[in-house]
Amino acid sequence: MGKAKNLRSRVHSYFQPGAELSPAKKIMARQVHHLTTTEVANETEALLLERTLIKQHQPPFNIDLKDDKSWLYIAIDYNQDYPTVEFVRRPTPSKKVKLFGPYVAASSIRQLFPFFKKTLGLKTCSLPANKPCFQASLGRCLGHNLGPGSKRRYHQQLKYFEQLMKGDVSNVTATLSKEMQQAAKSKDYERAARIRDQLRALRRLQEKQSVVSTRRESFDVYGLAQSGNAAAIVRLPIRRGVLLESDGFLLEHTKGLSNIEILAEFFEQYASQATNLVKKVYLPIKLKTAPVSKLSFRVAERGTKRRLVNLANKSAQNHLEQSVASWQRKEVRAREGLKQLKTIFNLPAVPKRIEGFDISNIQGKEAVGSMVVLTNGLPDSKHYRKFKIQAPAKPNDVRMLAEMLVRRFTKNTDWPKPDLIILDGGAAQLSTVKKALSEFKINLPLTALAKREELIYLPNKKEPLKLPSDSAALLLLESLRDEAHRFGITYYRSRHRKKTVKSAWDELPGVGPVFKKKLKAAYGSIRTLRQANEQELTKIVGQVRATAIKNYLS
Template identity: 55%
Template sequence: MNQLLKLQLENLPSQPGIYQFFNAAGKLLYVGKAKILKNRVRSYFQSNSQLTPSKQEMVEQIHHLKTTVVDNADEALLFESALIKQHQPPYNIIFKDDKNWLYLMIDYKDDFPKVELTRRRGQKNVKWFGPYTSASAIRQTFHLLKKILGLKTCLNPPDKPCFGSTIGRCLGHNLGPGAKNIYLAHIKQLEQFLKGNSQLVKEKLQAEMTTAAQTKRFEQAARLRDSLKLLDRILTKQKIISTTKESFDVINLASQNNLSAINILPIKQGVLLEGDQILIEHDKKLTPTDILTDFIERYYPQVTDKPKKIFVPVKLPGVGFKIDVPQRGYKRQLLKLSQANAANYLSNSLASWQKQTNRAKTGLDELTKILRLKTLPLRIEGYDISNIQGQHAVGAMVVLTKGLIDKSQYRKFIIKKVNGPNDVAMLAEVLARRFKRRHQGWPKPDLIMLDGGKPQLNTIMRIFKKKKIGIPLVALAKKEELLFSPNQKAAIHLPANSPGLLLLEQLRDEAHRFGITFYRARHRQTVKND
């Protein structure tokens, strides 16, 4: 161990934060998070540390380290994920689709708690469930539970009824006697459902359907019957596998080259619930022990209802959870089922990924030729400005990496200097701020796509020339779908099925979606504050 590293280990902070390990050449080897940085980082260098072989290999390469103190565990989690996706260190695994994970939030700050799906945790007086790795599945379940339980999902206070309350879909605005207790009882039923106990919700539906039929409210009875059928379809994915009412998770994986699929089978009170499947990217040399160790250490701190025990196919030394390897019985069979699910998910993901990769490569080759670029545009950035008459104006940056959407690189900008409706000036502000960040770890793009025609291109070209930014530009005009390039005087017309044009159209549409979503969120927050 060199003197610099010894000195750094002696002066580590005791707060939560992020640590980064570098080799002698300055290459980032690994990124991790810790509740107490001093304890976690020093543990790698202790003689009795239980490290996997690849982690031991990593420790031997560490020349120096860097720590960043943060306020809390949630902030550390977000920072760690961003750094790993940006730098892709060889000893980390990379979650391929964690941007789509959702949490269900119950906000207890109000007398009538609001319930919603969200992607970020962090608020106080809030109860969290998740993460749910299948956004479509939890959205379908949540939509049904809203109708069954009359959940409040709006921002309105209790004395200002929303539309849902006027049609009997929301109970969060009923100010009659006992209304609050009734609503809180529904919230408790929701919590029980999310913890795996669905019987209360099902019994409530059946009772209401029977009452509606007996009182000859046949239309309402029919709606309740349809809701019950949909709930049954959701619940058929659950299976009783034990009469002991145990709760635990079973995890297995399937790997091919630098990709692995991990399958999680959650068992709650002896019932096998629908599993989660997660695709991760990693260095080829990492073993199943390495992959599962890193996965459990990064995934489970996000889980709100943590299992008491996790069953895995191999021993995992040094993991801060109760881990076991079943040798026989139904838990061993569950492990085999989990592996089969992981293998099937990996096979399907690889086929889809290969198809996307081939299409992206064809599109990048065509753009390189058509736009007369010197190199393949492996990183293409697209921008969008969203506002109404200059109000609440925002900018959005989206990225294609190797021709594929890369949400980890998306960025948002609040317009600060431009007043009034001037989209070109706003775009110029966003680009100027973006390129101030090029020395702060933001990768340099190989191509920038502008939403517009020749006027927008000429304006940004002048700004780039003045600021000496030598990055290729292309503009995509909306109506005619024509391309404008500084390298060619005439507009470029590509057929509608052109792979290169389809890539740019995808980038433009994604920039608009991302930008308008940010604008709406900011507008709602402003209205709420007013």
Template identity: 35%
Template sequence: MGVGDKLSSLPDRPGVYIFRDENGEVIYVGKASSLKNRVRSYFQASAGANPKVRALVRRAADLEYIVTDNEVEALLLESNLIKEHRPRYNVYLRDDKSYPYLKVTLAEDFPRVFITRRVVRDGSRYFGPYTEAGAVRETLDVLRRLFPFRTCGQKLEEGRPAKGRPCLNYHIKRCPAPCAGLISREEYRAVIHQVCLFLEGRQEDLVKELTRRMKEASRKLEFERAAELRDQIAAVKRVLEGQKVLFTDAGDLDVLACARGEGLSLVLVLFVRHGKLLGKDQFFLERTEGAGEAEILTAFLKQHYARADYIPAEILLPDAEAEELPAVEEWLSRLKGSRVKISLPRRGKKKELVEMAAENARLALEEARAGAEISRRSDEALQELAKELGLPGVPRRLECFDVSHIQGAETVASLAVFEDGRPAPHQYRRFKIRTAQNDDYAAIEEAVSRRFTRFLEERELINSGRLSTREAGFYRLPDLVVVDGGRGQLACARKAMEELGFGHIPAVALAKGEELVYTADAAEPLSLPRDSEALKLLQRLRDEAHRFAVTYHRKLRQKRTLRSVLEEVPGIGPARRRALLKAFPSLEAIGRATPEELAAVPGMNRRAAEEVYRYFHPAEGEDGLQAPGGGPRRHPPG
């Protein structure tokens, strides 16, 4: 019995309908308040105007349906079936990867806060999901600066702390050391409560709580503790300054908007918590050809909130009426356990929010398209590079070395990394050259040797279980090594690689000016066309390595200048010089510092701070600026 034969027997009841192709594969799943009316609508003449519907009807060879008690149950069943079968003609939210969450292990006596990609019912609280791993790492870093908590995996129980001395995190004030019994369970959980307030967006409540505790510490004459709380309050307020206050009624909203593309669309979500705009996330949906804005947003609502850890009290959508919204609203209310309202604002501040989300969605989709085009061109450049150099495969990871110095002083080398043709700045490395201070060839050899030596060291640590691959900085090997220079630099790099057993990795040199590519085997350098994408890729990589090397060289040179100036200040020995160099990045920064700020540097006291201040702010006399003691000043500020 075909699809047409079953149309007359469809019931006028809510349920789910399933179209299959001639091979029995599920190609579409839908839900309806009336199966009879909804399925028949696919075969009416007006439905043929939609190319997606025409293709679906043409391929549909069989029809099944499941009757449910109400539309909400049909919606839930539809969601499960789409997730199971991933039908070809359904709008589908990309969730083939697991998104990171911040997990707070509240079931433990001394909870931890860490990143996870698995949500399990173990009594913990989860905040997320975050679509960008960088965003969740940044949030965790902010939390660790504001609130010291443990990150180790030790099993700690009240009254039975682990034995041993506190680790380094305790000494740098990143952990209160519950493992050593230096904080009670109640005090530690109060810190974790503050973490949760911060993640919930309730920073004002957090400031009130911290202020109360600061005043209480002052009353008890615990001034050091009060000062710590004061600094925490200041840090939280700095976070608050960057948040846009939208509503004074402290509402929780998700604001959705859609940008449609060819086969791929984007839904952007603005998060408003307690009246403040906290951030945004973006999600890509596939198979959206011919789908309208309402259909895409409805599909997103059903698929995203089915797995979301938090559902706000109100969700704002563009003014694109969809017949399913009342059922989705009821379904979301059941998931949340309280009323969820879906609004389509037509005026006022909420309407402005929806328009803001729409503009951000449009820009995000354009950026994604541009990124896809860059990826395509990068892939073409890598394939061309592999062909021109005769490489065994496409070089996905490129590493480039460069050297920087001025007349042999402060010689440094840099390592820039490109992955899939694009910079990977977090993997860049720099080397302060130890041996050759006026020899570019020897400097290249030393840098390359140290890079591959570190790989061997890390491999041994990983094999012994003392280091994870995530923590390793040199464990990934390049597919191609590039050095800035000519045949001499290449020979030095090859020598270092061969001595350490890495002679099988291809290496080339790119000479400035003529832009010739030197290889180990060819007698003559390779001259690539100036418009060659492979050459442009090598040039971008070389320029990145050069920029990174020069930046590091300037930093060291500036520190050396600052160190020599501080040597002239009475009472400032090596230890205090190091402390000042760590606290202030430049001469200008020290010159602008007050005596109080100078005295706050570890190892400094009031007298030493005043000496430094007088050196940079000498008395004004007849001959102009005077150095301490009346002598001429050698290094004016700036």
């Protein structure tokens, strides 16, 4: 997958006699059979399409930017008069939603965000502007209609927050200092005291930051390290001379690629997702062409910027070594666990594909099933699947589990068959599922793992097997069982939340789509609607409906 303004020139470059190609690109050029092209309107669309296709098809000659689906962003929703500030993943681009990120190390921004929320009075709840939350009543949230001028004041706080997200602490403190003096002059001592507290908090934050340049300039520095089929890139963001927290990125499928190619492909993927970039970028090596036109790529040859590049290179090397060591430990544990499972279940070979199944529900309602997969002992999320369960008249987890397994093997025959199946449960789950599958002549290695005592139930064995708590096989089974539960409960909560919200609004007496939309716009939630007085409701839905709604909600 690749993009180019001149496709003819780009493709021709791979087949020119004497072309300087990396080993990986030479192999690709020999194997290519045909080309497919898609024309888009601009470079941004090309970047987004390239990223989507790489994730969808996972081509072997493109690098894989690890874990980018889980990156965290901060979103400010300017569709609202009093915008909410919240964390999001995989955001949908919108002109009125301001994004900051991605934050690769989510824990760091999560630890810092409460400071900004408290200092600036940011709104993080979903309550409408005319229904102040508890924090607003205490003066800790400014994102509600609290009287004349409140909207202007809150938007000013959001402006400060945006500047802080860009690393510009000094400008915010300078502006706040002026505001504090003006408030004191006009004898608004309460506001002056509040700004004073904000300034103290921001100055404490400044003290923790490292000044690397007295010129107060903003730029990004990148370092690179490569080993085998993996590479690491570290970004050091410098904002107004201050070094902010670094980001580390892992890349796979880099074997045979030059450092120049790795950096170019990285920027093509990363730039389509990042909102926190600045124009000036310093690299350890010179790129042949600029992979992203909105950035200015430079080589740091001496001075402060060269020292920062060396620091970024060293950080990338450490990041890569730690990651590779972690992968190797996981692979060693997985291999040992698989060998033990082969012996325990008397399998003809070490199991390559293991599937785990679990049911999530509350008293049979909104029941869902989850299927997770280990490939060579490691989670393989692209093969995870979710099932909506047709709940029986009486809640019965065992029957629901059997239903899911039958559907998995009778309706999805094109999916790869597992070498081993793990059920969440005990003897009842094992015997019921085995019987249900045998009716369809499906005979695959099957076991159940019970919670608490961690007993392993085997077909045709009266007594369960109890492995040592540090057994590699048991740890592998536990990780699969727990992952199936996590995946299932996440899906269940999503369905339950949608169903609850939908049913609560839809069951209001005399309220159709038009009035439902008006009520949602005015109150935001059923809880807030319940607190509304009948006179307010009458203005929106009329006297008869207002009385009926109040009676229903009471």
